[in-house]
Amino acid sequence: MAIRAVRGATTADTNTKEAIFAATEELIKEIIRANSLADDDMIDIMFTVTSDITAAFPAAAVRRMGITDVPLTDTAAPDIDGGLGMCIRVLIHIDTDKPRSDIKHIYQKGAKNLRPDLSSHARISVAIDGPAGAGKSSVAKRVAQDMGYIYIDTGAMYRTVGVYGLKNGIDVTADPQLIVPFLDDIKITVNYENGSQRMYLGGEDVTDRIRENDAAMAASAVATVAQVRSRLVAMQQDMSRRGGVIMDGRDIGTVVLPHAELKIYLTASVHERAMRRYKEYIEKGMECDLKALEQDVLQRDHQDMNRAVNPLRQADDAVLLDTSDMDFEQSVAAIEDMIRKAESGRA
Numbered sequence: 001m002a003i004r005a006v007r008g009a010t011t012a013d014t015n016t017k018e019a020i021f022a023a024t025e026e027l028i029k030e031i032i033r034a035n036s037l038a039d040d041d042m043i044d045i046m047f048t049v050t051s052d053i054t055a056a057f058p059a060a061a062v063r064r065m066g067i068t069d070v071p072l073t074d075t076a077a078p079d080i081d082g083g084l085g086m087c088i089r090v091l092i093h094i095d096t097d098k099p100r101s102d103i104k105h106i107y108q109k110g111a112k113n114l115r116p117d118l119s120s121h122a123r124i125s126v127a128i129d130g131p132a133g134a135g136k137s138s139v140a141k142r143v144a145q146d147m148g149y150i151y152i153d154t155g156a157m158y159r160t161v162g163v164y165g166l167k168n169g170i171d172v173t174a175d176p177q178l179i180v181p182f183l184d185d186i187k188i189t190v191n192y193e194n195g196s197q198r199m200y201l202g203g204e205d206v207t208d209r210i211r212e213n214d215a216a217m218a219a220s221a222v223a224t225v226a227q228v229r230s231r232l233v234a235m236q237q238d239m240s241r242r243g244g245v246i247m248d249g250r251d252i253g254t255v256v257l258p259h260a261e262l263k264i265y266l267t268a269s270v271h272e273r274a275m276r277r278y279k280e281y282i283e284k285g286m287e288c289d290l291k292a293l294e295q296d297v298l299q300r301d302h303q304d305m306n307r308a309v310n311p312l313r314q315a316d317d318a319v320l321l322d323t324s325d326m327d328f329e330q331s332v333a334a335i336e337d338m339i340r341k342a343e344s345g346r347a
């Protein structure tokens with residue numbers, strides 16, 4: 001017999017006791033199954049968790065699973081800049097007669113990103129395009145987290161350029177070309193912090209600012225400018241070079257990732273899209289008017305679909321997914337199914 005170490009990691013969907021317990025149980029069960037472990041084989045179990053996990057500790061989940069006589073520890077992991085969020089890592093020492101090469105380390109959910117070399121599935125590039133408010137970003141973010149992909153929100157980059165205009169009194173909605181002389185001055189940085197994308201303009205974190213309605217309208221305006229597009233498209237292509245990305249926008253399947261293994265055109269009716277935005281604003285306690293939101297959706301559709309440079313359109317080889325009658329979970333499930341099929345075609 002020898003002492004060997006098994007490694008594993010996963011991510012929790014939310015910082016709640018139930019989510020942390022569920023993720024931990026799934027991880028430990030799979031480590032036990034894949035390595036045919038009995039409780040007696042385990043010498044100790046050591047967890048580290050990222051500092052954004054505060055609700056409960058995974059060790060308690062292991063006790064609840066009935067593993068009561070293996071010593072356990074929980075510690076906080078040091079923060080890693082751009083590291084994965086809500087991540088649970090585990091190291092289990094075991095007594096075994098297996099050679100080191102037979103030990104199965106397990107990486108699940110968002111943590112698959114940590115060890116793509118161990119991941120059993122082929123990682124593809126996924127392009128999701130569609131009109132404003134179709135739910136692209138919330139669905140794509142969740143799918144990426146579930147399946148170990150990196151989510152890249154390209155709309156956030158156009159919004160950041162729009163916010164530059166707003167901050168500097170450049171009336172881009174009246175004339176988008178006014179932004180052109182400033183392009184060299186616009187320093188956009190995309191960072192991944194605790195697993196989510198944060199946008200910086202110069203040194204300033206504008207992640208929340210870009211979500212406001214004026215930023216959306218300014219983004220749609222600057223997105224008509226060829227020089228803005230060529231700069232952002234180059235950044236986006238650079239960010240996706242290693243594959244394993246889900247990127248959403250308007251021109252991803254047609255221009256940014258023309259060779260993506262899976263292209264999805266995600267849409268919903270104007271009313272449904274305005275309604276979703278309405279509910280979002282109301283939940284955040286922001287005042288809004290449904291009719292005005294419908295007008296905004298129509299105006300952005302018109303602008304995004306009719307601009308001369310890289311207008312929004314469904315790529316010839318994209319799958320159309322209309323989510324007007326689907327809820328969030330159904331949309332997530334439909335896309336995850338498409339990705340699994342595309343991955344197996346690739347494998």
Ligand code: DC
Pocket residue numbers: 132133154155156158159216219220223248249250251252300304
């Ligand atoms: O997806 P979003 O609402 O965050 O995008 C904001 C605006 O940016 C949208 O109205 C059009 C533009 N955009 C674009 O032209 N191309 C992209 N790839 C992403 C967004």
